[in-house]
Amino acid sequence: xxxxxxxxxxxxxxxxxxxxxxxxxxxxxxxxxxxxxxxxxxxxxxxxxxxxxxxxxxxxxxxxxxxxxxxxxxxxxxxxxxxxxxxxxxxxxxxxxxxxxxxxxxxxxxxxxxxxxxxxxxxxxxxxxxxxxxxxxxxxxxxxxxxxxxxxxxxxxxxxxxxxxxxxxxxxxxxxxxxxxxxxxxxxxxxxxxxxxxxxxxxxxxxxxxxxxxxxxxxxxxxxxxxxxxxxxxxxxxxxxxxxxxxxxxxxxxxxxxxxxxxxxxxxxxxxxxxxxxxxxxxxxxxxxxxxxxxxxxxxxxxxxxxxxxxxxxxxxxxxxxxxxxxxxxxxxxxxxxxxxxxxxxxxxxxxxxxxxxxxxxxxxxxxxxxxxxxxxxxxxxxxxxxxxxxxxxxxxxxxxxxxxxxxxxxxxxxxxxxxxxxxxxxxxxxxxxxxxxxxxxxxxxxxxxxxxxxxxxxxxxxxxxxxxxxxxxxxxxxxxxxxxxxxxxxxxxxxxxxxxxxxxxxxxxxxxxxxxxxxxxxxxxxxxxxxxxxxxxxxxxxxxxxxxxxxxxxxxxxxxxxxxxxxxxxxxxxxxxxxxxxxxxxxxxxxxxxxxxxxxxxxxxxxxxxxxxxxxxxxxxxxxxxxxxxxx
Ligand code: ADP
Ligand code: MG
Numbered sequence: 001x002x003x004x005x006x007x008x009x010x011x012x013x014x015x016x017x018x019x020x021x022x023x024x025x026x027x028x029x030x031x032x033x034x035x036x037x038x039x040x041x042x043x044x045x046x047x048x049x050x051x052x053x054x055x056x057x058x059x060x061x062x063x064x065x066x067x068x069x070x071x072x073x074x075x076x077x078x079x080x081x082x083x084x085x086x087x088x089x090x091x092x093x094x095x096x097x098x099x100x101x102x103x104x105x106x107x108x109x110x111x112x113x114x115x116x117x118x119x120x121x122x123x124x125x126x127x128x129x130x131x132x133x134x135x136x137x138x139x140x141x142x143x144x145x146x147x148x149x150x151x152x153x154x155x156x157x158x159x160x161x162x163x164x165x166x167x168x169x170x171x172x173x174x175x176x177x178x179x180x181x182x183x184x185x186x187x188x189x190x191x192x193x194x195x196x197x198x199x200x201x202x203x204x205x206x207x208x209x210x211x212x213x214x215x216x217x218x219x220x221x222x223x224x225x226x227x228x229x230x231x232x233x234x235x236x237x238x239x240x241x242x243x244x245x246x247x248x249x250x251x252x253x254x255x256x257x258x259x260x261x262x263x264x265x266x267x268x269x270x271x272x273x274x275x276x277x278x279x280x281x282x283x284x285x286x287x288x289x290x291x292x293x294x295x296x297x298x299x300x301x302x303x304x305x306x307x308x309x310x311x312x313x314x315x316x317x318x319x320x321x322x323x324x325x326x327x328x329x330x331x332x333x334x335x336x337x338x339x340x341x342x343x344x345x346x347x348x349x350x351x352x353x354x355x356x357x358x359x360x361x362x363x364x365x366x367x368x369x370x371x372x373x374x375x376x377x378x379x380x381x382x383x384x385x386x387x388x389x390x391x392x393x394x395x396x397x398x399x400x401x402x403x404x405x406x407x408x409x410x411x412x413x414x415x416x417x418x419x420x421x422x423x424x425x426x427x428x429x430x431x432x433x434x435x436x437x438x439x440x441x442x443x444x445x446x447x448x449x450x451x452x453x454x455x456x457x458x459x460x461x462x463x464x465x466x467x468x469x470x471x472x473x474x475x476x477x478x479x480x481x482x483x484x485x486x487x488x489x490x491x492x493x494x495x496x497x498x499x500x501x502x503x504x505x506x507x508x509x510x511x512x513x514x515x516x517x518x519x520x521x522x523x524x525x526x527x528x529x530x531x532x533x534x535x536x537x538x539x540x541x542x543x544x545x546x547x548x549x550x551x552x553x554x555x556x557x558x559x560x561x562x563x564x565x566x567x568x569x570x571x572x573x574x575x576x577x578x579x580x581x582x583x584x585x586x587x588x589x590x591x592x593x594x595x596x597x598x599x600x601x602x603x604x605x606x607x608x609x610x611x612x613x614x615x616x617x618x619x620x621x622x623x624x625x626x627x628x629x630x631x632x633x
Contacts, residue, residue, distance in 0.1 A: 019150040021180070021383035022141040023375025026130060026154055026168065028086040029210030031055045032369055033137035034376035035145060041376045043369045044144045052368060056083045057132045059119035066136045075265045079105055080119045084211060085129035088115055089171070090164030127167050131174035138177055151180040153379040155371050158184040158216050158230045180382040186216035187225050188374030189340045192365055195220060201335035206353055206361065208316060209341035211237040215320050217327040229327035231319050236312065238343040244308040245271035245300070253288045253296040263291070274300050279345045306348045313352045320356060337361035342368050401478055401486060404441035404450040406431055407535035413478045416446065423479035431543065433550060434466040438474060442488050442503060448528035459501040461490040469547070537588040541579045544592055548572055548599060551606060559605045571598040
C-alpha cells in the first residue's frame with residue numbers, strides 16, 4: 001500500500017501511569033509477541049522458554065491446540081490442523097486458486113464470500129484461526145507483564161490490502177484485543193533498528209521467511225517513512241530451501257520420490273534441521289531412517305547447501321533489482337539493508353545480499369524477532385509510555401479526498417499524502433435561491449472531473465433554511481483517523497443542521513489501482529484542466545441564467561420597457577444556446593460577459609429599486625425568495 005508513515009509531536013497521552021502494551025508479529029509460519037520493559041524491547045517466551053509460536057492451530061474434539069504441539073501434529077492430523085492462515089485472511093473464496101501453494105486442509109465450498117475450513121470442531125474461518133494465535137500471544141504478554149493489555153500493535157505485510165488489514169483487525173477483536181494500529185512489517189523492522197531516528201535516506205528491508213519473500217524500499221524524509229516500492233514472491237521462502245535439500249537427500253539415500261508420506265515428512269524435517277544447523281557449523285551429519293532399507297548416513301556441507309539454494313536466492317535478488325527500479329533508486333542510494341525473517345540467518349543469503357547491495361546488511365537484531373520488537377516499540381509509544389519520544393508513526397491518505405461541486409467537478413479537501421489523522425474543513429454555499437437541501441458526493445482521486453474519480457459515498461444535508469443563492473454557509477469537514485476511516489460532516493452554520501457519513505476510503509483498492517489512478521491524473525493533467533475550465537464556465541453561465549430569470553420573473557414588468565426586455569431576452573437566449581452547444585470555455589465566458597454587459601442597466605435599476613423599497617420601511621426578509629425545495633450541489 002502506498003503509505004507514508006510519519007512522526008508527529010504532541011500526540012502521546014500523559015505519562016503518569018505505565019500502560020501495558022505489546023507488539024505482535026502475526027507471521028505466516030511463526031508469530032511472536034514483544035513488549036518494552038525498562039526501556040528495552042524484547043520478545044516474550046512461553047513457560048518452556050520458546051519465543052517463537054508456530055502459526056499453527058489444531059482443532060480437536062476436546063479443544064484447540066496452538067503452536068508447537070499443533071505443528072508437530074500437522075503430519076498426523078492434516079485435516080484439522082490449519083497452518084498459513086495468513087495466506088487466506090481477508091481473501092475471498094475466489095482467491096483460493098491463485099494462492100500459489102497447495103493448502104492441505106479441506107475447504108467448505110458453500111457460496112460464502114469467505115473461505116471456511118472444515119475441521120472436527122466445525123467450520124472455521126482464517127479470521128478465527130488467527131484470533132486463536134493472537135489470543136495465545138496476548139495471554140503470554142499478560143502473564144509476563146502481570147496485567148491487562150491496554151492495546152497492541154499488529155504487523156502486516158506492506159502489500160496487504162484493506163480487506164486483509166480489516167480481517168486482521170477483526171481477528172484481534174475476536175481475541176478481545178484493542179488494536180492501537182496495524183503497522184507495516186518493513187516499517188516495524190526499520191523502527192527496531194532505530195532508523196526512524198537516522199538521517200533522511202533510503203532503506204531496503206529484505207524479508208525472507210518460511211513461505212514468503214518480501215522486499216520493501218522505504219524512504220525516510222523529515223521523520224516520515226514512505227513505502228517507495230514493495231515486491232516479493234508469496235511462494236518462495238525457507239520451505240523451498242527445505243524442499244531443495246530434501247530432494248537432494250532423497251536422491252542420496254536412494255529413496256524415490258514415491259517414498260510414502262511419513263518418510264517424506266521425515267526427510268523434510270531432517271532437511272530443515274540440517275539447513276538451520278549449517279548457519280552455525282561447516283558440516284552436518286544426517287541420518288535417514290529408510291525403514292526396510294535400513295538407516296542411511298551422510299553429511300551436508302555449507303558449500304553443498306549453497307549450491308542447492310543458490311537458484312532460489314538468485315530469484316530474490318532479481319526481485320530486489322526490479323523493486324529498486326520501481327522505486328527509482330540506485331543501489332548506491334540505499335543507506336541500510338535490514339534483514340528480516342528466519343531464512344536470512346542462512347549465511348549464503350547474507351553473502352548474496354551483501355554482494356548485490358555492495359554492503360553488509362544489518363543483522364544484529366535476531367531476524368525472527370526484529371518485526372515484533374519494532375511493533376513493541378511502536379505499541380509502547382502509542383500507549384503513551386514514552387514522554388521523551390513523542391513520535392507517532394502515521395500513515396497518509398494515498399489518494400485525495402473531496403466532494404463533487406456544481407458541474408461534476410471535484411473539490412479536493414484532503415489532498416493526497418496528508419499525514420493521518422487529519423481533519424480539514426471547507427465552506428460551500430447553495431446554488432439556487434431557496435435551496436433547502438444539498439446532496440454531498442464524497443469522491444477519491446486526483447482527477448478534476450468527478451466522473452474520473454472514485455465515488456465513495458453520497459449523503460444529503462436537509463432542512464437548510466431557505467435563503468438566496470450563495471447566502472447559506474455550509475461547512476463540510478473531512479476527518480480521517482489513524483486507521484484510515486473517513487468521516488464527512490456537513491453543517492449549515494446559521495441553523496446548525498447537520499448530516500454525516502463514514503467511509504473506508506481505501507476499501508477494495510489494490511496498490512496497482514492506486515498507482516493507476518495517480519498515473520492517470522498525471523497523464524491527463526492538461527486535458528483535465530481544460531475540462532475543468534469549461535465546466536466552471538458552464539456553471540457560471542448557469543448561475544447567471546438562473547439569477548437573471550428569477551429577477552425577470554420578479555420585477556421585469558415594473559422596471560423594463562418591452563423593448564429593453566426583448567434585448568435582454570435575446571442575450572439570455574444566446575447564452576443558453578452557447579452553453580448547450582459549445583465545448584469551448586472561452587466561448588462560454590464571452591457569452592456570459594456579453595449578457596452581463598447587456599444587463600448592466602437592469603441590475604443597476606434593481607439595486608436602486610431595492611434600496612428605495614428598504615428605505616420605505618419594508619423588512620428585508622419579506623423580499624427573501626420562498627423555499628422551492630430544489631436540490632443542487
Ligand atoms: P514467517 O515470516 O514466514 O513466519 P520466519 O521469519 O519465522 O517465517 O522464518 C521461518 C523460516 O526461517 C523457516 O523456513 C526456517 O527453516 C528458517 N530458518 C530459521 N533458522 C534458520 C537458519 N539458522 N538458517 C536457515 N534458515 C533458518
Ligand atoms: Mg515474518
